[in-house]
Amino acid sequence: MKKQIIITGFILAAGLILAGAGCGGQNAEQGTGQKEEQAPVNQVENGETTTDKINPGVTKEELNKLKSDLEETEYDDLNALTK
């Protein structure tokens, strides 16, 4: 009988430990989940920051491309036969 009580006690203790671990795991998971949720929030904030930045409607690359196209263009004259 004493032996049965001890075994039952072990089982209950183990059950409690496991249950506790489970909750802890859940908490831990929830914690991670919160972090994961926070990350997108930050990203949204970052995104909002980016969106808040002034968009000039033109990119630096487009302006640089115009410059290089202009600089590369040459208009060569033609000489007459006697020049």
Place this chain on the structure above:
Amino acid sequence: MKKTWLVVAVIASLLFQAGAASAATAGEAKQSWLAAGKIRITADTTYRQAQLDYAADKTPENEQKVVDTAKTVLGAALDEAEAWLNWKKAESEEDTAVPESIRQNIANDVAKNLAKINGLREEVSGIETRLEAGTVFLKMLGAYVELLVDVARNTGAAWAYVGNQRVQLAADYEAKLRETAEKLNDNAEIIAKLDIAKAEISVAKSKIKTAEAAYKKVVLPGTPLIKFSEGNNYLRQARENLINAQLQLARAFDLIISEK
């Protein structure tokens, strides 16, 4: 397996070669034209010296030298014209920004005039006397311009078209930047730069229009090569105006970006 690799390697090699050839065509053609021009100028100097030598000492040897050098300079002039036509053809084929109708006109004119060059080469090779050399030379003065005039006019039209496209692009950029700048509180400096850019773009547009008018006068009878040169000059000025405009646009862009 080995065979498959071999086939793949051969195909890759062919594709690479084809790509390399088409990429270098217009640039190489231009270099050929520049080199042909130098050869023609040297040949012309030699011909003129032969004429002076003959004038000073009318020996049969000196007369033959006039004939030979005349044939050389005329041949070199035809080489130069041919190189220019080939360059223009390659350039128009590569420049997809130019409308198909202009490119087709250039291709047709080039084909027509390359055929004329072959006929003129036969006349040059048939020269035997100093008198014939003089006659063919005079004939070539007109024929040479005829060879180039149509392609020059169409080339001018193509350049003006591309110039107008760039004016439009610069004007679009200016409008977009201005729209953004007008929403900013502290925008006086930006607007001032955009005003300069707008003025430069406007001047460039006007100069391209003048260039177009000059290119339309690249016809015979007349002074087509001078008109071609005039058109080119206006386009060079327009290019400078657009470069100035781009500089102001870039500065305005930097100021807008640094606002936040």
